Amino acid sequence: MFDVMVILPLAATGAGAILIMLVAAFETFRREGISILGMGLFAFAFFIQLTVDNSGDIYPFAEVFNGMLVANTFTKVAGLIILACGFFSALAAQTYFTQNKGFVLEFYCMLLFAAFGMLLLTMVAELITLFIALEIMSLAVYTLVGYDRHSVVRAEAVLKYLMLGAFAGAFYVMGAVLVYAGTGSTSFAAIGAVVADSGYLSNPALVGGSFLILFAFLFKAAAFPFHAWVIDVYDGAPLPVTAFMATAVKTSIFAVLANFLLINPEVHQGWVTFLFYLSILTMFAGNLIAIGQQNLKRMLAASGIVHTGYLLIALVALGSERFSGGAILFYLAAYGVATLGLFVALSYLSGQDERRVSFDDFRGLAKVRPYSAACIAIFLLSMAGIPPTAGFMGKFYIIAGAFQAGHAVLAVLGIVSSILSLWYYLRLIIVMYFREPEQRFEVAELTLAPLGTIVLAVCVFAISFYPVVL
């Protein structure tokens, strides 16, 4: 019975996706109805996930699945973040498509399939299942980016994403093969046992294989130098999809990455040096890309790279004493709330056919729409890490963790990078508050997004008071 509870959220999203696919075939449901249904399904799965009490490692249906899946507090919280991201992306989509073309009823179906893949990804404990979950997620996201075939931008974005994604996926499979060759198993537990037995660095196939697997994850997480696709793809995708990719995909990737690195402390130890340099390069490359952008979507994509850098810092410090995956999830939640907030706000402010997406388009927003501007300012300040927002607490935990793990250099560079990031976050605030408005920011009325924005702005502060207890 308990096993059923653990995978119930997974089942709910999967079944929900199929349900929407079926329902979409009939004329009964129109866009509004499907939107509500999609959001309802996300909310439903979220509350099931919330009620599940899984402390300690649980292997649901161990005889049937042979220990392919594992559930614990870490996966529970990661799942909660993913489902919340899904909910708010669906909310953004509901508003977005009242003033943008290119809606198909199956949109919410793909959103739920992607969430299904992500939930699975957080729970996997085996390399082949991991690949399947990764591909379920990726295929759904490819579709979400490019289902509007008439739009050249979308087509370009999905092409880039698909080709590079397939490229990275191939490396993953190759890596999995090598790991199997080196250890004779694809199960995390068995690999961990082999490492504990005969050591890690003395096993070339294992090292090479995990190197390729790591590469695939770093590509998905957009770490330097595998970050280049992210700007174009985020820019080309519809706004709600960009929001979903920036938050939910990142959450699931970092969850599985942390799980993989923690197979055995030696595996983690083997990659610390790499992650150390990659995190620094990623943070600074992201900052440098971000300051040159005029388009908000591209700026947010670049800032997403910077946040990947911070999360890599957290991975470096992973497993050291008194520091656990809790900080990673806290950061993901804080980053997710702020990013989603911005995208939800953009989903109604951007107007017909994404007319307003550059910095200059938001001139004087504070005078015309003071509450929206205030919420956006809160999100930006949270991303920049200004107290008392959730973003500040997230950075605080990560940087404190880096100090405790003995990486003072990393901690200091993290702080420097967060100062540099103020450049482009404050730029939008300055534009909103200190320029004269030139337009009236007319938006579609009677949509949920403004309400969602305010809820998320409250969450920015609420989360910051929630202590890390993982």
Add this chain to the structure above:
Amino acid sequence: MEGNLSSLGFIPLLPLAGALVLGLMHLATCRGRLISERIYALVGCIGPILSFLLAVNVFFALQALPAQSRFLSHQAFTWFSVGELTISMGFLADPLSVLMLLFVTLVGSLIHVYSIGYMAGDPAFGKFFSYLNLFLGSMLILVLGDGPLVMFVGWEGVGLCSYLLISYYSEDRGNVVAGNKAFIVNRIGDFGFVLGMSFLFWGIGAEGFDYLSLKANAHLLAPTLGITVCLLLFVGATGKSAQIPLYVWLPDAMAGPTPVSALIHAATMVTAGVYMVARFSFLYAQVEVAGLVVAWIGIMTALLGAIFGMFQNDIKKILAYSTVSQLGYMFAGVGVAAYSAGIFHVFTHAFFKALLFLGAGSVILALHHRQDIWQMGGLKNKLPITYWTMLIGALALAGCPPFSGFFSKDEILYSALAGGHTGIWAIGVLVAGMTAYYTFRLIFVVFHGQPRDREVYDHAHESPKVMTLPLIVLAVGALFAGFLNLPAIFGGHQQVSHWLAPSLTEVHPHGSMATEVLAIGGSVLAFVVGISIAYRRFAGGAEQPVFTGFRKFAYHKFYVDELYDTVLVRPYRFVGQAVQRVIEPYVTDGPVRAAAWLYRMAGLAFKVIQVGYVRVYAIYMVIGLSVMSLVLSQSLNF
């Protein structure tokens, strides 16, 4: 010994919740759609009134306990926890805080009701009530806090609200300047308070930083540290309670709406300093020197305030200086270790001073916002309720027996005399005479004689019931509050002093019958002399005098504001400008701008590699992979 009472937490919470709700209502509707004033008024008044009822409830709960164990506390939540030290948001109800609680909530509720009438038609009606509720909530935290830190939360909260409300009519630059002045001067005082609190913590705070623990450990405090702490805390009190040398903000604070002057700058907030000294009576009782400093500064402030009050023309300024002067009395009381007398004067003063201010507000409203007493006159018939209630307030302030002010002031003067502080007593009696003089100067000029401005007089009308009702309630208080602490010589039992005794560390001086008679005789004589001079000069309808010589000097408040401006403000501003003109552009800005330029250029350079071709991106990935593989193989030596 201690009981727990969870309703304590609700007392400050209710007005705070009201402030939040009102604030949101106001923000949500500030552009266009207006909510009716009735709804704002209802939401605004319900919190204070419920708090008052709860306070009464707490009073009876406390009274049911035996005298020496009258403590009720409630720990709402853990505020923070550092190492072994845990500070919780705790509330403590003991006789002292409950007395404060009762009159703060009562007077607060009445002034809320009065404001419905006074602020009617104000475009930001909801904002005003939100601030007023926020103030009351902060004040209640200040009073109920179970330790210096929680008190400080309320202390800062009331300071903030005071600032917001002084600058309430912010279209006028002068009001904003007055608000700034109040805030800055208060911050100077707060500096002393924080420092004193820190020293106190350093000394004996490790064992628990709430009043009960501090009181138990007070004897461990080294004498020099004790004096330092007491004096620094008193610096805080001089800021908040407008004593020499930081009294200058209070008269300017009259720029705020009149109910604010009544509630914040007369009845409640400004007495916080006195309350604080009484709260720390266990410290002040240990170091007599600190008490003497407090007493002398207090009585000198009383004198100064009375001198200034005699030569003002603005009805609110007169009352403001009178407040400064009365606060001086209170400090003289707590300074000579007569804590219950000082607190009793706080209590009675709240009634009659709030009454006088609200009456003044009624007059100002009747005359369409004229405040110069030399434009008034003969208003007795036009504003009968205002006149009679203000007369009661004036008699109480002037110290006429048997009005409340007489008993409380007499108690302080008697304590000073019996304690051997003859100088303080003598000045106190002099000030009592001056008080009677300036109070009745106001009454005679405003209400008696002939109207000085016929047109204004003809348009004057009595205020609505919602304003006169609080006046009447307060007048009853001003009339009878004194009987609560009737001294033995009049056949009383000093209930208030006995009630307060468990909270205070106080030694009652045992003066002889002769001392008591001397004290009472002095007070009564001073009152009679003061009022008769005022009667002779003003009752018949005097014209505005032209001040010369000393009077002009006093009218200009001894040019203290100008002195502060020259000695402190201008040099400080000069230094600031020097920094701005020289150091900022050349020393700090230069490198910063250069760094920013470099960063920007690097960003532009980096933009180049973002070419947009998939093949190029794939090449980046391959290059990255290759470099990483190379490093890996080098480091592992397979």
